[in-house]
Amino acid sequence: MKQSGKGSKPARGRRHTKCVIVDGYNILARLAAKSLADIDNLETARHELIEQLVEYQAYFGEQVVVVFDAQHTSSPLVESVWRGIQVTYTAPHETADQRIERLVYEYRLVYHSITVASSDIAEQQVAFGGGALRISAEEMIRRMILAGQQIQETVSKQNEADKKPRLSDVIGEDIAKTLEKWRRE
Template sequence: MKIVFVDGYNVINSWPNLASIKEHNFEGARQKLIDILQNYVSFKGYKVFLVFDAHMVKGALENKERIGDLIVVFTKYGETADSFIERSVNKIGRKSDVCVVTSDSLEQQLVFQRGATRKSSLEFFHEIQNMNHGITRRINSNYADGRNLIEDLVDKNILNTLDKMRRNG
């Protein structure tokens, strides 16, 4: 399974739609990014760590909230999102397919040296847009040809499991 680390505030500041939300409602921008990444996780089947800095919040402890294969992390006091991501990539090493989403060029170089691929926040923005367009096209084509089959909407592994359950009683 591919593992993706997303520098949350870097993405919020880089994406035009989230940056404009942030100007009026910082928590709203965070929640919108969480919602977007929940869809991304569901569509791609990746494990995603969305990492937010809490290094300036005195007394803050590392906090992780799991939403399916999306893990939202707030770093502890004194730890940046970059250092959390570097530490995590070091632990994983080259055993897994790891991608880091950030526009911080130094961070991109460091994680690349540790075996991870890197993607800028704007590249990720375009990937998300393309994914959303693909989902829309898929839905529209299913409606256009009169097909509304559950097998078009459900993961193949889940369908296979349900079929085995049906056969075995």
């Protein structure tokens, strides 16, 4: 896990022209339809969100950065990459909004398009002021659901294609041997 007190860099790997920066706890609260304090296992909820964002990134081809507010902890800024998703926990006394604002300004020259996913009105205004597009938590959730459904549909179609009988399953062994003999001649 990479720890850094200085700015962040995009996750290594495939180049993306678009980036979506996700206000992690804002999206989690909307997904759960309750406050963060009422979520039973926040660690599990964070992990599930990140897994959904992995699918989102795979489907839409956008680099995803998720920022979790850790301002009330004594832990230093933590940045890591999980399956291509950049995961950031803010530094002490730094809000997710402040980190997202900084990322928008840092990434303007790196990505063709930056979108901030949050229903926090102040965050949306700051993102827009920095040149980023903005979408609500609800819209981000809709996109994540769409990505998951499309991936599931593709996998189901592939599984169906794999179930189709092969020629060797349909013809008898003696015919298969004859065809193989002809192929080798």
